[in-house]
Amino acid sequence: MYTIGIDLGGTNIVAAVVDENYKIIEKAKTPTAMPRKPEEIFDDIAKVSKEAVEKSGITMSDISSIGLGTPGTVNNGIIEYANNLGFDHIPASDMLKERLGDIPVYIENDANCAALGEAYAGCGNGSKNFIAVTLGTGVGSGIIIDGKIVSGINHAGGECGHMVIVVDGKPCTCGRRGCWEAYASATALINQTKEAMEKHPDSIMHELAKEEGAVTGRTAFDAMRRKDAVGVQVVDAYIKYVAAGVTNLVNAFQPEILCIGGGICNEGETLLRPLRRYVEAERYSIYSDVQTEIVKAELGNDAGIIGAAILYTAQ
């Protein structure tokens, strides 16, 4: 049997047929083209789903379930609120069944889908106790315990990017001050880089940013690789912030594996080696023989689609 995984994003709608070994057979894609009515978006979700099925050389009768990953809060098949899609209490499960037939439908927050995908089919290698952290525009996270997604009574849980690590610290987009996201996101790293550049007009980072056309999440890392002292400082301070939140998660959950994804994870061991050192020095479980492994996410954008496709396994 096969399942369909759908990634409903602010930019694109992607559907994929996934087999029992959690492998993608075929994909289909269309722009989300916001702003649009929910009905039109769901028409397109159905269209790309059917397209992916057709490209896979199977029929809808071979599909045993459909999973949809969406931004926002999902409760019992209803997308309660998704800001960047303009959704407010959209009966997504019913809308999918109307268009694709009476097949079991599972709907989940997209970050949670990505965590499930990585846990079962990516770097987690089937791990049942797993946390995925995404260092991107914000800091996303998804928590898997006993093979199930942790989202709490209102399905709004797993928001560890909005864990305060500096009381009364930098303002966060969520309204709190001092959230992990305000220190450990790619956006935060770019701000930290710009602040350091202002203070150090002689840093090589000015040159690198000019070449690149902008200050990016790579600027400080690139400067560090060229032995720029300010670059080294920015990267070290940034990784320390990442480690503060990661250690908090380790102390609370002691997962088997914690993976780091998002743009910044492309730095690979340059990021992970010092991160592991900080966490090792600071975690509470110093007497345990078994410790959380900190690894790089493997599936990239496919994590969310595969995770959506295999939501049936995590019920």
Place this chain on the structure above:
Amino acid sequence: MYTIGIDLGGTNIVAAVVDENYKIIEKAKTPTAMPRKPEEIFDDIAKVSKEAVEKSGITMSDISSIGLGTPGTVNNGIIEYANNLGFDHIPASDMLKERLGDIPVYIENDANCAALGEAYAGCGNGSKNFIAVTLGTGVGSGIIIDGKIVSGINHAGGECGHMVIVVDGKPCTCGRRGCWEAYASATALINQTKEAMEKHPDSIMHELAKEEGAVTGRTAFDAMRRKDAVGVQVVDAYIKYVAAGVTNLVNAFQPEILCIGGGICNEGETLLRPLRRYVEAERYSIYSDVQTEIVKAELGNDAGIIGAAILYTAQ
């Protein structure tokens, strides 16, 4: 059927017979009398267990399982490390069975037992998604998800007192800086009170501390009740720190109920009302209809014993 719950503390060993409705029938108690050999401690655990059974008017054949709550890290019936008992890899499950017969034995960290007790038999009223926070000498926590204790792969999880809320902040007993415990424990409140008293020799807190014989966790609260401006400031700042950690937990777990126990919880609504206000203003789940309830722990010292006695339900 009945079960036995045992609370192995640094000061006392308490055993209780608990019925199917999670109610304590009878208790027996003996001093832990540290330092002693583990064998002697387990002899006494067996002795008080049998005593509690006898006082309950039943026999060991009426006991369907035994649960033991202990400080430290427990892994598969072995107490891996418990600093204040001097335990290092003690085969507690086997030692209990040798002394009490071949009855199913469950062993867990004491804070986790207390959380389970409150969740099932106390303020949680059977809640399956529950967090217990204890504001005492330190900040303890126990997390219940889907009716089970969350302790991770190495059974050292649930240590949310050692979540950093102020990067590079006040030193914590665990070696990190800026842990929640260093700001929100009763010990931290006493320190915050003393610091404020030093700065404000005119505060009524000097008088209150003299009457009381020492600065305690109540001093600032009592001063606030007498309209002392410095007392008001200390209490408000303290509750804000408590709220920072509570909000972090709510954002990560969105539990049904989060309860506050420990000495400070005796302040009741004086603590809880402003705490709820801070959490409400700061939590991430602003669009959800369902929100975490923040309540006072109900069972006091019995929480750990009842939790140990009902570990069989949480497997």
